[in-house]
Amino acid sequence: xKCLILAAGKGSRLRQQAESKPLLPLLGVPLIVRTxxxxxxxxxxDFVVVTGHAGKRVDAELERLSNNLHCPIKTVQNTxxxxxxxxxxxxxxETLLQDENFLLLMADHLFEPQIIRKLITEPVPDNGLSLAVxxxxxxxxxxxxxxxxxxxxxxxIQVIGKNLEVYDGxxxxxxxxxPALFDAIRTxxxxxxxxxxxxxxELAQERRAKAVDVSGCFWxxxxxxxxxxxxxxxxxxxxxxxxxDGPVSRWLNRPLSIRISRYLAKTGVTPNQISFFSFLLSVIxxxxxxxxxxxxxxxxxxxxxxxxxxxxxxxEIARLKYQSSAYGGWFDAVLDRYADxxxxxxxxxxxxxxxxxxxxxxxxxxxxTGSFMVSYTADKYDGLMRSRGGSRFRIGxxxxxxxxxxxxxxxxxxxxxxxxxxxMNMETLRRLWVCRK
Amino acid sequence: xKCLILAAGKGSRLRQQAESKPLLPLLGVPLIVRTxxxxxxxxxxDFVVVTGHAGKRVDAELERLSNNLHCPIKTVQNTxxxxxxxxxxxxxxETLLQDENFLLLMADHLFEPQIIRKLITEPVPDNGLSLAVxxxxxxxxxxxxxxxxxxxxxxxIQVIGKNLEVYDGxxxxxxxxxPALFDAIRTxxxxxxxxxxxxxxELAQERRAKAVDVSGCFWxxxxxxxxxxxxxxxxxxxxxxxxxDGPVSRWLNRPLSIRISRYLAKTGVTPNQISFFSFLLSVIxxxxxxxxxxxxxxxxxxxxxxxxxxxxxxxEIARLKYQSSAYGGWFDAVLDRYADxxxxxxxxxxxxxxxxxxxxxxxxxxxxTGSFMVSYTADKYDGLMRSRGGSRFRIGxxxxxxxxxxxxxxxxxxxxxxxxxxxMNMETLRRLWVCRK
Numbered sequence: 001x002k003c004l005i006l007a008a009g010k011g012s013r014l015r016q017q018a019e020s021k022p023l024l025p026l027l028g029v030p031l032i033v034r035t036x037x038x039x040x041x042x043x044x045x046d047f048v049v050v051t052g053h054a055g056k057r058v059d060a061e062l063e064r065l066s067n068n069l070h071c072p073i074k075t076v077q078n079t080x081x082x083x084x085x086x087x088x089x090x091x092x093x094e095t096l097l098q099d100e101n102f103l104l105l106m107a108d109h110l111f112e113p114q115i116i117r118k119l120i121t122e123p124v125p126d127n128g129l130s131l132a133v134x135x136x137x138x139x140x141x142x143x144x145x146x147x148x149x150x151x152x153x154x155x156x157i158q159v160i161g162k163n164l165e166v167y168d169g170x171x172x173x174x175x176x177x178x179p180a181l182f183d184a185i186r187t188x189x190x191x192x193x194x195x196x197x198x199x200x201x202e203l204a205q206e207r208r209a210k211a212v213d214v215s216g217c218f219w220x221x222x223x224x225x226x227x228x229x230x231x232x233x234x235x236x237x238x239x240x241x242x243x244x245d246g247p248v249s250r251w252l253n254r255p256l257s258i259r260i261s262r263y264l265a266k267t268g269v270t271p272n273q274i275s276f277f278s279f280l281l282s283v284i285x286x287x288x289x290x291x292x293x294x295x296x297x298x299x300x301x302x303x304x305x306x307x308x309x310x311x312x313x314x315x316e317i318a319r320l321k322y323q324s325s326a327y328g329g330w331f332d333a334v335l336d337r338y339a340d341x342x343x344x345x346x347x348x349x350x351x352x353x354x355x356x357x358x359x360x361x362x363x364x365x366x367x368x369t370g371s372f373m374v375s376y377t378a379d380k381y382d383g384l385m386r387s388r389g390g391s392r393f394r395i396g397x398x399x400x401x402x403x404x405x406x407x408x409x410x411x412x413x414x415x416x417x418x419x420x421x422x423x424m425n426m427e428t429l430r431r432l433w434v435c436r437k
Numbered sequence: 438x439k440c441l442i443l444a445a446g447k448g449s450r451l452r453q454q455a456e457s458k459p460l461l462p463l464l465g466v467p468l469i470v471r472t473x474x475x476x477x478x479x480x481x482x483d484f485v486v487v488t489g490h491a492g493k494r495v496d497a498e499l500e501r502l503s504n505n506l507h508c509p510i511k512t513v514q515n516t517x518x519x520x521x522x523x524x525x526x527x528x529x530x531e532t533l534l535q536d537e538n539f540l541l542l543m544a545d546h547l548f549e550p551q552i553i554r555k556l557i558t559e560p561v562p563d564n565g566l567s568l569a570v571x572x573x574x575x576x577x578x579x580x581x582x583x584x585x586x587x588x589x590x591x592x593x594i595q596v597i598g599k600n601l602e603v604y605d606g607x608x609x610x611x612x613x614x615x616p617a618l619f620d621a622i623r624t625x626x627x628x629x630x631x632x633x634x635x636x637x638x639e640l641a642q643e644r645r646a647k648a649v650d651v652s653g654c655f656w657x658x659x660x661x662x663x664x665x666x667x668x669x670x671x672x673x674x675x676x677x678x679x680x681x682d683g684p685v686s687r688w689l690n691r692p693l694s695i696r697i698s699r700y701l702a703k704t705g706v707t708p709n710q711i712s713f714f715s716f717l718l719s720v721i722x723x724x725x726x727x728x729x730x731x732x733x734x735x736x737x738x739x740x741x742x743x744x745x746x747x748x749x750x751x752x753e754i755a756r757l758k759y760q761s762s763a764y765g766g767w768f769d770a771v772l773d774r775y776a777d778x779x780x781x782x783x784x785x786x787x788x789x790x791x792x793x794x795x796x797x798x799x800x801x802x803x804x805x806t807g808s809f810m811v812s813y814t815a816d817k818y819d820g821l822m823r824s825r826g827g828s829r830f831r832i833g834x835x836x837x838x839x840x841x842x843x844x845x846x847x848x849x850x851x852x853x854x855x856x857x858x859x860x861m862n863m864e865t866l867r868r869l870w871v872c873r874k
Contacts, residue, residue, distance in 0.1 A: 327873060330817055334869060337813055341806045345799075352795065361789075361798050362782075368802070369778045372809045376774055379816075380767055432771060436764060 001120070003044035004097060004177075007032050007107035008052025008081040008089045020054035022107040023061060024222070026231055027265040027320050031222060032058065032107045033065055037322045040069060042116035044103055047073040048096050050089040052081025087185040087194040094182045104129075104175035110231055111174060111219035119176045119212050127180035128208030131157060131200065135169035136215040141230055142170055146223055148197055150211060157209040160200050169211065171197070172219045180208070236262055239316045249312065249398035257312030264317055271314040271323055275332040278314070281307035282339035289346030292353035294411055301408025304343055308401040311336065336397060337375055343404055344368045344420070347413045360414065367417045370424025371400065381431045395423060438557070440481035441534060441614075444469050444544035445489030445518040445526045457491035459544040460498060461659070463668055464702040464757050468659060469495065469544045470502055474759045477506060479553035481540055484510040485533050487526040489518025524622040524631040531619045541566075541612035547668055548611060548656035556613045556649050564617035565645030568594060568637065570606040573652040578667055579607055583660055585634055587648060594646040597637050606648065608634070609656045617645070673699055676753050686749065686835035694749030701754055708751040708760055712769040715751070718744035719776035726783030729790035731848055738845025741780055745838040748773065773834060774812055780841055781805045781857070784850045797851065804854045807861025808837065818868045832860060 007022040022032035029037075036047055047066075051058045055077050066073040074096060078089045090104070101124055103116065115132050124130045133150055134142070149167035151159045160171060181199060188198035203209040218238065220231045236258050245254055264274065281303050288300030314332055318324040348364025374395075400420065407416030444459040459469035466474075473484055484503075488495045492514050503510040511533060515526045527541070538561055540553065552569050561567045570587055571579070586604035588596045597608060612618075618636060625635035640646040655675065657668045673695050682691055701711065718740050725737030751769055755761040785801025837857065844853030 330814075330872070331869060334810065334814060334865070337810060338806065341802070341809075345802045348798075352798075358789065358795070361785075365778070365782045365805070368805065369775065372778075372813070373771065373774060376809070376813055377767075377771060428771070432768060435767070 001044045002046045002048070002097060002100060002102040003036075003039050003105060004090065004093055004102050005032070005035060005039075005047060005049045005105045005107050006086055006089050007058060008050050008078045008086070009108075020058060022051075022058050023054065024108075024228070025266070026110070026222070026228065027235055027262070028267070029265075029321050030061060031110070032061065033322075034110055035105055035107050036062075036065060036073065037069070038111060038113055039103065039105060039116060040071065042113035043120070044116070045071050047071070048093045048102075049073060049075045049107070050078050050093050051075050052078045052089070085194040086196050087189060087199055090196065091182060091185055094179075098179050098182075101176060101178050104177050104181075106173040106221070108222045109173040109219060110222060110235075111172065112217055115172065115174055115214045115217045115219060118214050118217070119174060122210070122212050124176050124178060125208050125210050127178055128203050128206075128210065129175050129177040129181055129200070130210040130212050132172040132174040132214040132217075132219075133157075133169040133211040134172050134215055134217070134219065135213055139170070141218075141220040141234055143221065143223065143227060147171065147221065148173075152211045155211055156207050157200065157204040157211050160197050160204060160209075162197075169213070169215075172214060173221060174214075174219070232262070235320060239319060244396075246396040246398040248308075248402040249396070252402070253309045253312050253398055256309045257316060260310065261313045261316040261320065264313055265320050269317070271318040271328050272331055274310060274314040274317060275328070275335050278307045278311040279335040279339050281310065283342050286342035286346030289343070289408070289413075290349040290353075292350055297350055297408045297411065297413070300346065301405045304401055304408070305405040307339065308398060308405075311397075333375075337372065340371050340375075340397070340400065341368055343401070344371060344417070347404065347407065347417055351414050351417065355414075360417070363414070363417050363421055366421035366425060370421055370428060373428040374424045377428055377431045381435060384435055395427070438481045439483045439485070439534060439537060439539040440473075440476050440542060441527065441530055441539050442469065442472055442476075442484060442486045442542045442544050443523055443526050444495060445487050445515045445523070446545075457494060459488075459495050460491065461545075461665070462703070463547070463659070463665065464672055464699070465704070466702075466758050467498060468547070470498065470759075471547055472542055472544055473499075473502060473510065474506070475548060475550055476540060476542060476553060477508065479550035480557070481553070482508050484508070485530045485539075486510060486512045486544070487515050487530050488512050489515045489526070522631040523633050524626060524636055527633065528619060528622055531616075535616050535619075538613060538615050541614050541618070543610040543658070545659045546610040546656060547659060547672075548609065549654055552609065552611055552651045552654045552656060555651050555654070556611060559647070559649050561613050561615060562645050562647050564615055565640050565643075565647065566612050566614040566618055566637070567647040567649050569609045569611040569651040569654075569656075570594075570648040571609050571652055571654070571656065572606040572650055576607070578655075578657040578671055580658065580660065580664060584608065584658065585610075589648040592648055593644050594637065594641040594648050597634050597641060597646075599634075606650070606652075609651060610658060611651075611656070669699070672757060676756060681833075683833040683835040685745075685839040686833070689839070690746045690749050690835055693746050694753060697747065698750045698753040698757065701750055702757050706754070708755040708765050709768055711747060711751040711754060712765070712772050715744045715748040716772040716776050718747065720779050723779035723783030726780070726845070726850075727786040727790075729787055734787055734845045734848065734850070737783065738842045741838055741845070742842040744776065745835060745842075748834075770812075774809065777808050777812075777834070777837070778805055780838070781808060781854070784841065784844065784854055788851050788854065792851075797854070800851070800854050800858055803858035803862060807858055807865060810865040811861045814865055814868045818872060821872055832864070 009021060023030045049062055059075050062073045062075055076093045078092045080088065119130055119132050122130060148160060148162050148171035149164040150157050150169055150171055151164055151166060152168045184199040184202045188202050200209050220227060220234060222228050222231050239258055240254055285300040285303035285307065288296040318328055344364060344367050348360055351360040403416050407413045446458060460467045486499055496512050499510045499512055513530045515529045556567055556569050559567060585597060585599050585608035586601040587594050587606055587608055588601055588603060589605045621636040621639045625639050637646050655671065657664060657671060659665050659668050676695055677691055722737040722740035722744065725733040755765055781801060781804050785797055788797040840853050844850045
């Protein structure tokens with residue numbers, strides 16, 4: 001699927017933040033890169049970007065991105081970007097887009113892939129276009145002063161413009177176009193208006209501009225500093241949506257890890273580096289446990305809980321910066337297993353030093369084995385529960401580490417070990433039973 | 438795909454073994470059940486079985502099987518089975534098979550699904566049939582006295598019969614037929630020969646009988662006691678073909694477990710029961726380790742190795758008796774992890790009793806963790822190695838348990854623990870490194 005992206009403007013209202021608006025970094029990733037990567041996720045695989053201001057630097061960024069994505073990104077320079085409207089930028093790309101329908105996006109509009117998926121499932125009108133329209137009037141991310149509005153009837157756009165008094169929804173800036181758009185721009189241009197919205201109005205008057213409702217989907221036009229702030233908050237807020245978060249993760253770890261991720265995203269730290277750092281904290285915590293005194297136990301417990309919080313950042317950074325990978329998830333899982341093992345053995349050693357009874361090693365053995373087995377059986381069990389629609393086991397790693405932290409805090413290590421040993425092995429047996437058919 | 442199976446004969450040469458030949462059990466599974474289940478694996482999903490001798494009992498067996506497989510199995514009684522040839526049995530099923538091509542199998546021929554897969558990938562001649570022909574003249578499973586031979590030219594059968602002097606291959610008794618077969622039987626019958634091979638000869642003379650080469654595939658006609666014996670040996674021998682067997686499994690465990698499975702197959706023991714029994718043996722072995730004396734250590738080591746041998750039988754029985762299931766494999770894997778954990782902890786406890794140094798628990802911890810991690814990372818790593826064509830890790834469970842056995846035999850438990858601790862954790866780190874991209 002071809003995709004045209006308009007990135008010619010200067011973004012004067014964001015001048016302080018970056019020299020070029022498309023290159024403006026949001027949580028460590030330039031706006032234009034976010035737009036292209038999101039479109040990629042929805043299936044676009046051939047890009048044309050119209051550049052203007054700071055064109056050379058945008059070109060360089062896009063060349064790097066093209067190599068990373070293994071996906072062609074052509075650039076077209078609109079040399080008259082300072083004096084012309086955005087319809088002019090679209091015409092500059094006409095020769096590359098004459099043959100087939102194409103997506104049309106704005107470099108400074110962030111959105112979720114779902115909007116494009118909705119847009120392309122509906123047939124585009126012959127010699128017309130479809131526009132993704134947000135009909136959620138209370139969308140807090142919309143800047144009412146600045147947004148383009150549309151008025152529709154039976155799914156067809158009737159009028160479009162910034163100053164409509166009566167309207168049904170907002171123009172998200174995400175279009176699926178036929179090449180007829182180019183003629184519509186020329187027609188509107190002859191009448192004296194070269195803006196894209198004038199061309200859409202031309203098509204609308206001939207019932208060739210369809211509105212596709214995408215209410216409820218995330219999108220935002222990053223036009224000024226306040227919008228940039230709102231966009232950052234929105235991206236961070238979307239990280240909370242992970243359905244698999246356990247209770248400790250949901251109420252304690254995730255709110256904190258998101259705050260940490262906000263800063264980490266702006267550095268060059270990779271998710272795997274975060275996973276490893278979290279693992280190291282756990283190992284140090286375990287070593288502190290094994291010293292046998294209460295102060296070191298307490299410090300170890302704090303480190304373990306901190307490691308558990310930071311362990312959320314790797315996935316968050318990966319999602320915020322399009323760095324998710326199957327290897328990353330696996331690397332994190334393997335290190336988590338080692339971290340669990342070290343922490344449980346450290347607790348066992350602490351109890352051994354304080355009781356001098358070797359029987360604690362039997363309890364430690366069962367705690368270690370049970371924890372491993374719950375992880376070992378998780379994939380199969382979770383897969384089964386998904387297909388059966390049942391609920392997942394609620395004592396996940398977040399709860400386990402929190403119990404360890406509490407055990408350290410109140411110097412009640414042995415009860416926590418016993419609890420983990422009993423619950424984890426019972427859970428494994430329960431899974432063997434539940435899955436048997 | 439429809440499938441006609443001839444099961445009318447009495448099998449007089451096998452009279453001592455069972456009252457009905459189709460119901461004759463081979464490694465615990467009646468011949469007719471093996472035929473139908475194998476055809477199912479190759480894609481057949483609608484069966485017609487012509488019964489004769491002991492028809493009621495065959496009917497009852499097939500009704501059970503039909504319920505288990507969720508697959509229709511109709512039976513047609515050939516009441517004149519004692520006085521007529523097999524062509525007569527085929528005609529008895531004509532009304533059920535007039536509309537489409539169908540597989541034709543003999544209830545007493547065992548074979549691997551691959552033969553049917555080869556047969557159905559080649560187009561069947563218009564108004565004719567295809568016959569799977571074995572051109573491997575030194576096939577030790579063929580009874581030269583009894584087998585039907587074929588002479589071919591350019592892939593077409595020229596002549597077929599038991600007494601050919603010059604021939605190119607053996608009739609495997611596995612056909613893909615068009616409904617024209619019924620007319621061919623009537624034509625041959627009018628000439629005085631109602632046998633299937635006479636009808637094939639009729640078609641062959643009109644260049645309507647194709648030979649499909651299935652040389653190298655497993656098949657056997659179970660016609661007498663010697664053939665039954667050969668079939669049993671062949672099925673057992675095929676169990677050795679598991680590519681993933683480690684060296685200890687290949688040279689020690691598998692040869693012994695196959696001998697055990699030969700007896701177990703004839704009982705009602707299920708694969709999961711065997712998995713659990715093997716697990717119990719390991720736990721008892723671990724408890725014997727933990728007593729701390731050499732005699733109990735030795736006995737524990739022997740039990741652990743015996744458990745490892747018997748651990749091969751669950752999979753073998755599952756394959757021999759069509760009882761394989763995803764759950765069974767998972768159940769076995771989970772119990773193996775527990776068995777590993779118990780054995781390693783038993784060894785640790787033994788060393789602790791004999792050295793009184795708590796540091797052995799640190800070594801035991803690393804051995805336990807390393808073993809778990811190698812299992813935990815196995816799926817991902819093996820999948821990757823398969824796609825990259827690389828080799829698998831050779832220190833599998835068979836080697837691990839054998840090392841434990843040797844450690845017990847020579848009273849060198851600590852060196853084995855150290856070895857397992859070092860090798861297993863190094864291997865996990867290596868996997869993290871190799872898979873990183």
